[in-house]
Amino acid sequence: MSQPTPASPTAAPASAADMRSLGDTTFPRLLLKHVAARPGADAIREKDLGIWQAWTWSQLRDEVFAIAGALASVGIGPGDHVALIGENRPRLYAAMIAAQALRAVPVPMYQDAVAQEMVYVLRDAAVRVAVVEDQEQVDKLLEIRGQCPDLAHVVFDDPRGLRHYDAPGLAGYEAFTAAGRRWLDGHAGAVQAAIDAGSPDDVAAMFYTSGTTGNPKGVIHTHRNLITMSAVASRMEGLTDREEVMAYLPMAWIGQNIFSYSQWLVNGFTVNCPESAATLSVDMREIGPTYYFAPPRVLEALLTQVTIRMEDAGRLKRWLYRRYMDVARRVGERILDGDPTVSTADRLSYRIGDLLVYGPLRNALGMSRVRVAYTAGEAIGPDLFVFYRSLGVNLKQLYGSTETAVFVCVQPNGQVKPDTVGPPVQGVELKVAESGELLVRSPGLLREYYRNPEATAEVKDPDGWYHTGDAGYLDAQGHLKIIDRAKDVGRMADGSLFAPKYIENKLKFFPYVKEAVAFGNGRDRAMAFVNIDFEACGNWAERRGIAFGGYTDLATRAEVVDLIRDCIQQVNADLAADPMMAASQVHRFLILHKELDADDEELTRTRKVRRGFIGQKYQPLVDALYSGAAEQFIETRVRFEDGRVGAVSATLKIHDARTFPAAAGQRKAA
Amino acid sequence: MARTIGDVILAVDAISLSFGGVKALTDISFDVREHEIRAIIGPNGAGKSSMLNVINGVYTPQQGQVTLRGRTFSHMDPHEVALSGIARTFQSLALFKGMTVLDNIMSGRNLRMKSNLLLQALRVGPAEREENEHRRASERIIDFLEIQAYRKVPVGRLPYGLQKRVDLGRALAMEPSILLLDEPMAGMNTEEKQDMCRFILDVNDEFGTTIVLIEHDMGVVMDISDRVVVLDYGRKIGDGPPAEVRANEEVVRAYLGTSH
Numbered sequence: 001m002s003q004p005t006p007a008s009p010t011a012a013p014a015s016a017a018d019m020r021s022l023g024d025t026t027f028p029r030l031l032l033k034h035v036a037a038r039p040g041a042d043a044i045r046e047k048d049l050g051i052w053q054a055w056t057w058s059q060l061r062d063e064v065f066a067i068a069g070a071l072a073s074v075g076i077g078p079g080d081h082v083a084l085i086g087e088n089r090p091r092l093y094a095a096m097i098a099a100q101a102l103r104a105v106p107v108p109m110y111q112d113a114v115a116q117e118m119v120y121v122l123r124d125a126a127v128r129v130a131v132v133e134d135q136e137q138v139d140k141l142l143e144i145r146g147q148c149p150d151l152a153h154v155v156f157d158d159p160r161g162l163r164h165y166d167a168p169g170l171a172g173y174e175a176f177t178a179a180g181r182r183w184l185d186g187h188a189g190a191v192q193a194a195i196d197a198g199s200p201d202d203v204a205a206m207f208y209t210s211g212t213t214g215n216p217k218g219v220i221h222t223h224r225n226l227i228t229m230s231a232v233a234s235r236m237e238g239l240t241d242r243e244e245v246m247a248y249l250p251m252a253w254i255g256q257n258i259f260s261y262s263q264w265l266v267n268g269f270t271v272n273c274p275e276s277a278a279t280l281s282v283d284m285r286e287i288g289p290t291y292y293f294a295p296p297r298v299l300e301a302l303l304t305q306v307t308i309r310m311e312d313a314g315r316l317k318r319w320l321y322r323r324y325m326d327v328a329r330r331v332g333e334r335i336l337d338g339d340p341t342v343s344t345a346d347r348l349s350y351r352i353g354d355l356l357v358y359g360p361l362r363n364a365l366g367m368s369r370v371r372v373a374y375t376a377g378e379a380i381g382p383d384l385f386v387f388y389r390s391l392g393v394n395l396k397q398l399y400g401s402t403e404t405a406v407f408v409c410v411q412p413n414g415q416v417k418p419d420t421v422g423p424p425v426q427g428v429e430l431k432v433a434e435s436g437e438l439l440v441r442s443p444g445l446l447r448e449y450y451r452n453p454e455a456t457a458e459v460k461d462p463d464g465w466y467h468t469g470d471a472g473y474l475d476a477q478g479h480l481k482i483i484d485r486a487k488d489v490g491r492m493a494d495g496s497l498f499a500p501k502y503i504e505n506k507l508k509f510f511p512y513v514k515e516a517v518a519f520g521n522g523r524d525r526a527m528a529f530v531n532i533d534f535e536a537c538g539n540w541a542e543r544r545g546i547a548f549g550g551y552t553d554l555a556t557r558a559e560v561v562d563l564i565r566d567c568i569q570q571v572n573a574d575l576a577a578d579p580m581m582a583a584s585q586v587h588r589f590l591i592l593h594k595e596l597d598a599d600d601e602e603l604t605r606t607r608k609v610r611r612g613f614i615g616q617k618y619q620p621l622v623d624a625l626y627s628g629a630a631e632q633f634i635e636t637r638v639r640f641e642d643g644r645v646g647a648v649s650a651t652l653k654i655h656d657a658r659t660f661p662a663a664a665g666q667r668k669a670a
Numbered sequence: 671m672a673r674t675i676g677d678v679i680l681a682v683d684a685i686s687l688s689f690g691g692v693k694a695l696t697d698i699s700f701d702v703r704e705h706e707i708r709a710i711i712g713p714n715g716a717g718k719s720s721m722l723n724v725i726n727g728v729y730t731p732q733q734g735q736v737t738l739r740g741r742t743f744s745h746m747d748p749h750e751v752a753l754s755g756i757a758r759t760f761q762s763l764a765l766f767k768g769m770t771v772l773d774n775i776m777s778g779r780n781l782r783m784k785s786n787l788l789l790q791a792l793r794v795g796p797a798e799r800e801e802n803e804h805r806r807a808s809e810r811i812i813d814f815l816e817i818q819a820y821r822k823v824p825v826g827r828l829p830y831g832l833q834k835r836v837d838l839g840r841a842l843a844m845e846p847s848i849l850l851l852d853e854p855m856a857g858m859n860t861e862e863k864q865d866m867c868r869f870i871l872d873v874n875d876e877f878g879t880t881i882v883l884i885e886h887d888m889g890v891v892m893d894i895s896d897r898v899v900v901l902d903y904g905r906k907i908g909d910g911p912p913a914e915v916r917a918n919e920e921v922v923r924a925y926l927g928t929s930h
Contacts, residue, residue, distance in 0.1 A: 049809035050821065160814075161872065164673075278819035 019427045019443050023228030027204060028064075028101040028195040030227070030265040035061045038241065038268060044090045047275035047283060055090055057268070063091070063177065067098035068191045070180025071129060074153055078103035081125040081206070085109045085118075085141075086133025088247035088273045091157045091173055093261065095131040100204060100223075101195050107206045107218070108251040115140040120215055121208050122148040125450065129153040135161040142167055200224040206450055207254045209402045218450030219254075219402045229405040229444035230262040232426045236410065237372045243269035243291045244369070248280055254402045255376070259293050284366025292373040296380040299395075302365055303387055324353035325390075332358075332390030337414045358391045367393050374398050374410075379482075381509035382418035389416065397421045399480060403459065403466055404428075405444030409480045420479035430480065431465070436497070437486040438472045439465040471499060473580060483581075488611075490521030496583035498526065500611060503584060506574060510567040511536040515596050517609050518586065519622055525587040527625040529614070530564055531596055537563070552650065555591045561655055564591060568657040582662030588625050589657055590632075593650040599639045624654055673875055675896065676704030680725070680848060680880070685734035687720055687904075694720040695731070695904045702848070707874055707881045709891040712901035713924060718884040719761065721901065722850050725882070726758055727751045752781055757846035759837045761853040761884075767826030771817060771836050774825055775808045778843030811839045814876075815869060831862035838869065842877075849873065851883040855890055863887070867894050888925065892916060900924070 025033075034043070034057045042054040055063065076082060082099040084092050084106055099106040107125050109118060111133065118140060121127070128150050130141055134157065141154050145167075153169040155176045156162060162172070171179075184191065204223040208216040233239075247260040260271045269291070274283040281302075294302075310321050331346045342350075362368045367388075373395040375385070380397065388395040394413065399421035400406040408430070411422030424430050428442040445466050448456040459467050471489040472482040483489065483499040490498040500518040503526065507516040514533040520526030532555050541548055541560065548554040572585040596602040602614055615622055617636065624632035635649035681701040687694045695717045702708045710718050723729040725736060727746030735744045738754060757778075765774050783790065783804065789797035812818055815835050820828060825836055834854060841849055854870065855863045871894055873879050885891045891898060892912040900908035900915055902924040908915045915921055 049806060049813055050818070051809075160876070163876075275818045276816070282819070282822075 019228055019232075022231040023224035023443065024200050025227060026100065026195070026198045026200055026202065026223040027227070027262075027265050028097055028198065030268075031057075031061060031064065031097055032195070034241075034265070034268040041241070041268075042270045043268075044093060044264075044271045044273070045287075046090050046273040047279070047286075050275075052272070052286070054270075055094075060090075060094060060097075063094040064097045064101060065184060065191050066177040066180040067091075067095050067131075068101045068180065068194075069182075069184040069187070070155075070176045071098055071102055071104065072187070072190065072194075073179060073183040074129065076102055076104050076129055079203075080104040080129075081107050081127045083107045083109055083122065083125070083127040083130040084132075084251060085130060085137045086111050086157065086251070087277070088251055088256070088260070088271075089133055089157055090273060092131060092133065092251065093271070095155075096205075096261065097265075100198075101191055103194060103198050103202055105203050105206055107208070108257065109208070110250055110252040111137065112250075115143045119144050119147050121218075122151055124215075125206065125218060126150045129155065131155045132157070134158040138162060138165065138170065142170075198223075200227070203447070205257065207252065207257070207402050217452055217455055220447045220450055221405055221444075222447055225405050225444050225447070226258065226262045227266060228427070229407045229425075229442070230258055230266045233407045233410060234263055234267055236412070236425060237291075239263065239267050239269070239291060239372070241268040243267065243371075244287050244289045245269060245271050245291050246280075246284055246287060246289045246366075247271050247273050248277070249293070249295075255293060255406055258406045259291070259374075263291075281366060285363065286366075288366060288369040290369045290371050292367065292370050294373070294375055295377040296375055296384065297378075299375060299380070299384055299388060303384060306361065306365070320356055324349075324357040327353050328358060328390035329386070332392065333386060333416075336389055336392055336394065337416065354392065362391055362393060365393075367391075370394065372396070376400070376421075379505045380418075383509065385418045399482060401468065403446045404440055404442060404468075405446075407444060408440050408442065408468075411479075415477070415479070417479065420475060420481045422480065423474075423478045424480070430474065432473055433467075435486060436471045436473075436489055438468045438470050438480075438482075440468055441465050471497075481580075492520055492526070492583050493522060493524040494583060497580055498584050499581070502581070503528070503571065503575070503586065504609065506571045507567060510570075512540065512563055513567055515603070515609060517596075517611055517614050518584075519611075519615060519625070520584055523626065525626075526584045527622070528568065528586045528589045529618070529621070530568075530589055530591050532560060532564065532591060534595070551595070552593050555593060556653070561591065561653075564589070565655060565657055572657060572659050576660035576662055579662060582660075585659040586657055587659060588654055590621060590625065590652050590654045593634075593652060594636070594638060594648055597638075600637075621652065630654060673705055673878070675706045678702065679704040679739055680882075681737040682721075682725065683735050683737065685721075685724055685731045685736075687717075687724060687729055687731040693904050695724070695901075698734070698901070698904075698906050700899045700906065700909055702880060702882055704880055705874070705878050706896040707870070707883070707894055709895035709898045710882065710884045710901060711886065711888060711891050711898055714886065715903070716901040716924075717904040718886075718901055719852060720904075722758065722852055722882070722884055725751075726756065726850060752844065755844075755847035756850060757841040757844040757848075758850035759834075759841045759852055759854060761856060763833055763837050765825045765833060765837055765840065768824055770822050770824055771820045771828070771839075772808060772812065772822065774836055775811055775839045775843050776804060778840035779804045779807060781844060807845075808843060811842050814842075814872070815839050831858050831865075834858065834862075834866065835869070838866075838873075842873065842879075845877075846879060848880045848882065851881065853884055853886070855885060855887055863890055870894060 039058040040056050043057045043060040045052045045054040082104050084096055086092050096106045109121055132138060138154060138156050145151055155171050155173060157173050159172050200223045202223060203220050204226055206218045206220055208218050210216055245260050249256040264271050272287045274280045310318060327349045331342050331350055334342050335350055370393055373393055375395060376398045396411040396416055399409040407425050408428055409421045409423060410425050431439050433439055441464050469486050470482050471484050471486040472480055475481055483502040488501055492498045498520045503518040504516040507513045512533055513530055515531035517529040518526055534551050537554055537560055546557060546559055548557060554560055568586050568589055575581045575585045603609055621632055621634055631651050631653045633651045635647055637645055638648050639645050678701045683699050685698045686696055710721055712718050720729060724731050727748040730745045735742050736746055783800060812821055817835060825833055855866050867890060870881060874881050895912055897910060898912055898915045899906060900921045907924060908918040908921045
């Protein structure tokens with residue numbers, strides 16, 4: 001087994017001059033370019049009162065100039081911060097360009113944050129003007145205004161409920177832009193002059209990252225950072241001015257900014273703002289986006305909806321669905337990838353399936369016209385990923401973060417694998433440090449963290465490498481595989497990689513496994529605790545006529561143990577196929593008698609397993625896994641929802657799982 | 671609050687109503703001022719719905735009269751009531767279950783449609799313009815009540831709390847100056863009740879609609895009403911601002927039972 005040679009940079013071929021010319025503009029200048037090229041085309045739409053209302057590029061320009069005039073009239077200039085808080089709304093997008101036109105810095109903030117969480121950002125960035133969506137945001141800002149002395153103006157888009165508000169500096173969008181237009185009358189050419197004076201290396205926007213510890217950090221990106229990466233990815237995917245994009249994720253998240261702001265202004269396509277979060281699926285169907293992003297949890301929710309609706313459908317429909325989803329699973333992805341070895345008979349059945357099932361299904365999902373779809377943010381289960389691809393939706397994974405302006409790796413068309421995130425995009429260099437941590441150098445790297453040189457120095461070394469904090473490696477085809485957070489990755493006794501989250505995620509992709517905890521750091525073999533998913537396993541048991549008396553009973557049924565063993569053995573077969581991971585196959589496992597719970601401090605509030613804590617709390621069980629014992633008694637304290645504390649005891653059986661020889665690489669054994 | 675409460679717009683005077691030997695209402699008088707939220711509360715069987723039905727013209731009282739904007743009636747005709755700007759919702763929902771949310775709300779605009787049935791069916795000329803206008807008004811209500819996601823969903827498929835919201839929307843579609851709400855929060859969970867409270871306050875605030883509501887949940891009513899009438903066994907036992915009513919011993923007895 002050979003480790004990939006550390007510190008061997010793999011650079012995608014890209015000339016520095018090319019990269020430089022791609023990013024040699026600013027967002028306001030891109031706006032003016034589109035106004036000249038396609039003044040009457042729709043720039044941004046919003047569904048209001050049941051109808052899609054559009055601003056053309058020239059209307060957008062007028063709004064941007066009016067807001068810019070208003071911002072200038074209240075003294076906003078280069079380097080000042082303007083906060084944007086709300087759902088995706090055309091006026092907030094216009095305000096973003098307007099701030100940039102004055103060389104001020106827009107700071108999009110999470111609209112669902114509670115008031116006190118906003119104080120830190122507003123103070124840190126000394127925000128002077130906030131442009132917000134509605135009463136909810138206005139209420140929050142008025143509540144914390146005393147703590148944010150710089151916040152002089154709050155401008156709101158939707159006046160509902162705000163008619164009787166009387167606070168200094170509070171203004172509706174109409175009144176604010178009317179004042180801006182008056183200001184423009186007296187200062188002809190001022191906004192244009194500011195746009196002309198702007199430089200690609202000006203700060204374009206600041207994004208606060210939550211960070212697991214400490215205060216959020218403001219990530220500073222220049223126009224050049226964002227535009228270069230947006231242009232590189234657009235070129236790779238062949239994006240044009242005819243794309244339709246649905247803007248539905250929070251504006252404060254850099255991905256949303258890249259996909260429907262930065263790439264919007266780079267390409268001049270149309271961005272659509274849904275009527276409300278609840279109407280998204282209808283809005284998707286009406287617009288039919290061609291370029292789409294969805295985090296795995298959104299794709300999962302959509303699939304669940306489809307599954308439920310299919311179960312309620314008539315018998316013929318259910319039969320058709322089952323019959324043709326089998327065909328899709330078998331050949332759908334290969335057809336999508338243009339594989340020439342698919343037989344004519346299979347192609348024909350897929351074509352019929354497309355007519356009867358896949359086409360209508362894509363339409364119901366609003367994905368009929370999707371040419372490029374991305375998912376990222378967390379590991380995606382292979383079944384979920386393959387489901388969409390086999391329907392003919394060109395779903396691909398990408399890898400990146402706020403600090404890298406999103407694009408580090410993207411799966412190219414035809415080279416999509418469920419467990420990698422593709423090769424680095426043009427202009428991006430990757431290398432793996434001695435520690436296993438992934439380092440990135442790219443034209444999209446953050447300039448710095450706002451007023452935080454220590455934090456900047458921690459992640460960006462003098463040679464310009466950004467330390468991602470992720471552990472990963474490049475496979476034989478040069479595709480990046482992310483396995484875990486670098487700090488969680490350990491070594492087995494023989495020195496091979498041990499990435500617990502990688503194994504746990506693979507287990508959790510099975511519906512029957514709710515949680516898993518893998519052990520193996522410094523050991524000769526890997527072991528696992530498993531929490532069954534009560535609903536999925538219960539359902540499975542009922543369908544087989546297996547009687548059970550509750551969670552603990554179900555968890556000890558021999559049939560359920562076999563079911564879980566099957567899952568583990570499939571994971572082992574998968575791990576064995578990967579030379580880097582073969583050593584961490586799970587040799588023995590046990591099924592816990594109680595669900596891991598955040599109230600018992602076994603999970604974090606965001607439902608991540610606290611591996612170290614669990615290892616200590618259940619020390620006797622871990623010891624038993626390694627000692628070869630067949631069963632082990634354990635007593636643990638549990639906290640009930642009403643705060644009472646009780647004890648739960650059980651004798652847990654320990655089970656063996658089959659492992660596979662590393663080199664054999666038989667993928668779907670067991 | 672910039673909302674100013676105006677003069678008396680609706681008054682009931684010495685109303686008595688009985689069904690055979692059962693006295694539903696005995697000598698009830700109270701008034702409603704423009705732009706206020708006026709609640710009628712009382713335990714089950716106190717005569718609340720009967721009172722609303724008298725105002726609405728569904729029941730004709732044996733004695734007493736109703737004064738609406740200075741005009742006095744001893745009998746109100748439901749159609750005339752509707753034309754005079756009074757809309758109501760129903761405790762047991764009066765919606766077309768098989769029709770969509772949008773169509774149900776459009777149906778509330780029926781009174782405001784001027785063109786004849788044939789023109790409407792053909793959607794020509796003025797009828798089409800009119801329909802567009804009604805659609806716009808209905809869409810404003812959908813937006814206001816935040817039910818955009820259910821626009822095209824048949825009402826029967828919606829959960830109860832949402833159906834109540836649609837019923838309110840149908841009443842609002844008439845653009846009433848007085849809105850009668852019959853137990854708008856019955857059968858709702860706490861969150862749905864809070865939402866409904868907000869919509870009632872918003873209707874009152876944004877459109878200046880005078881609201882008369884019946885409710886047996888005292889807590890909710892006390893929070894949003896300007897003045898409260900309390901009925902018990904068909905008699906009025908309290909009338910005044912919430913704080914005053916809450917301190918009224920007879921009201922407390924009616925709600926908590928007496929201890930002799």
